Amino acid sequence: MFEDSVLIVAHPDDDILWLSSVIDKVEQIVFCFNGDPSNPDLGVARKKTIAEYPLPNVSTLDIDEPQSFNKANWRKPVTTEYGLKLSGCQESDARYKATYEKLLHCVRHLVADRTNVFTHNPWGEYGHEDHVLVYQVLKTLQMEFHYTLWFSNYCSNHSVNLMNRYISGFYSDYECLPANPALAHRIADVFKKNGCWTWYEDYQWFDHECLMKSTPSESYQAPLPYGHSYPVNYIKIFIESEKPKPHLLTKMGKKIKRKIKWVF
Numbered sequence: 001m002f003e004d005s006v007l008i009v010a011h012p013d014d015d016i017l018w019l020s021s022v023i024d025k026v027e028q029i030v031f032c033f034n035g036d037p038s039n040p041d042l043g044v045a046r047k048k049t050i051a052e053y054p055l056p057n058v059s060t061l062d063i064d065e066p067q068s069f070n071k072a073n074w075r076k077p078v079t080t081e082y083g084l085k086l087s088g089c090q091e092s093d094a095r096y097k098a099t100y101e102k103l104l105h106c107v108r109h110l111v112a113d114r115t116n117v118f119t120h121n122p123w124g125e126y127g128h129e130d131h132v133l134v135y136q137v138l139k140t141l142q143m144e145f146h147y148t149l150w151f152s153n154y155c156s157n158h159s160v161n162l163m164n165r166y167i168s169g170f171y172s173d174y175e176c177l178p179a180n181p182a183l184a185h186r187i188a189d190v191f192k193k194n195g196c197w198t199w200y201e202d203y204q205w206f207d208h209e210c211l212m213k214s215t216p217s218e219s220y221q222a223p224l225p226y227g228h229s230y231p232v233n234y235i236k237i238f239i240e241s242e243k244p245k246p247h248l249l250t251k252m253g254k255k256i257k258r259k260i261k262w263v264f
Helices: 014-018 040-051 090-111 129-145 160-166 181-193 216-220 248-263
Strands: 005-009 029-033 058-063 116-119 148-151 154-156 173-178 208-214 233-235
Touching: 005 014, 005 090, 005 129, 014 029, 014 181, 029 090, 029 129, 040 058, 058 090, 090 129, 116 129, 129 148, 154 160
Parallel strands: 005 029, 005 116, 029 058, 116 148, 154 233
Antiparallel strands: 148 208, 173 208
């Protein structure tokens, strides 16, 4: 499982949030994105954190984030060959696709001789478009280099609609490993010290993580008419765009109140 292994994730801190069970077992850890054009200080802080990272063989591709977060329609997600279709903005979708192409080129040499590659799951854990993009890059390269792809079992109320698409016909071979909260907390403290921790301050790690195994041969197998059961580490989160829309009668009531106030 860890022979000739590399862990490749989108952002610094994704390693300990979604794959703490393997970070001290893989031979190399690679972060794809470092800079955020909307927050230049974040990239500086992340580089400092990587330099202080308490494990060896950690590096970054130093690619700017495509700024895709929460720009897909997660209620009705549209999958593409480069990840997800970003809704409402052609410029954002074009930048996202261009990042996929760039990452495809940059990652190729990192996985060419690997037996095992660890990364995000197809639904982006709690629902992050960058995570889905990185998974898609590594799934595409798997067809060329024939490594075993391992991904995490995290999900949220935000990403569950996309996850459900992978239940039917999903070959769910997996390995259940104990999470490593002690090491995760230790590394998280470095992120927090440098001001680049991007998750909940009071987050508590799960006791176990189940790593799904995806082999190249699955792509050639006929879809199964049923799904396999597999465990999920489910996180409930709130994202602003998912705030329930006011009921029609509620909106009408507010308009009427405003008109009455104006009349009198």
